Amino acid sequence: MKEITAIIRMDMVNKTKEALLKIGFPSITARKVMGRGKKKIAYELFQNVFSDNEGLTPIIAEQLSEEHRLMPKRMLVLVVDDKDVKAIVKSIIEVNQNGNPGNGKIFVTKVEDIIRVRTGETGIEAI
Numbered sequence: 001m002k003e004i005t006a007i008i009r010m011d012m013v014n015k016t017k018e019a020l021l022k023i024g025f026p027s028i029t030a031r032k033v034m035g036r037g038k039k040k041i042a043y044e045l046f047q048n049v050f051s052d053n054e055g056l057t058p059i060i061a062e063q064l065s066e067e068h069r070l071m072p073k074r075m076l077v078l079v080v081d082d083k084d085v086k087a088i089v090k091s092i093i094e095v096n097q098n099g100n101p102g103n104g105k106i107f108v109t110k111v112e113d114i115i116r117v118r119t120g121e122t123g124i125e126a127i
Contacts, residue, residue: 001111001124002085006076006092007035008104013074019095020078023087027127029077034070037101071102079111081124 008016013030020028080088089106096103116126 001114001127002080002082003109003111004076004078004080004085004088004092005107005109006096006104007033007073007106008076008092008096009102010072010074012096012104013076016076016092016095019091020088023091025078025080025084025088027078031075031077033073033075035073036070073104079114079127081127 006016010032017028020026076092078088085108089108092106113122114124114126115122119126
């Protein structure tokens with residue numbers, strides 16, 4: 001069994017859920033997370049967005065400042081049978097890949113065991 005953790009853009013969550021549902025994987029866990037990659041955010045891109053600082057609220061200014069570089073993302077987690085990993089990863093990539101930095105990351109890790117609390121089932125039956 002494997003755990004697939006995908007960190008994706010917030011605006012891609014519904015498309016990703018739909019793609020996973022189409023290939024037979026409706027069960028996911030999602031969390032709002034904040035993070036950033038290795039590259040610096042190009043803050044100069046935002047200069048023309050707010051003319052004369054109109055609309056530049058303190059919250060937005062704080063998010064764009066040098067001290068606060070974390071971007072909102074969504075973390076999706078699926079635990080699946082080993083044979084399903086390639087199809088799921090392929091689907092997530094197809095939906096989220098647009099060639100730009102910040103498309104996300106996917107982590108695949110081994111799961112030792114799963115136990116369903118309600119029934120006590122273990123292993124693949126507990127998924």
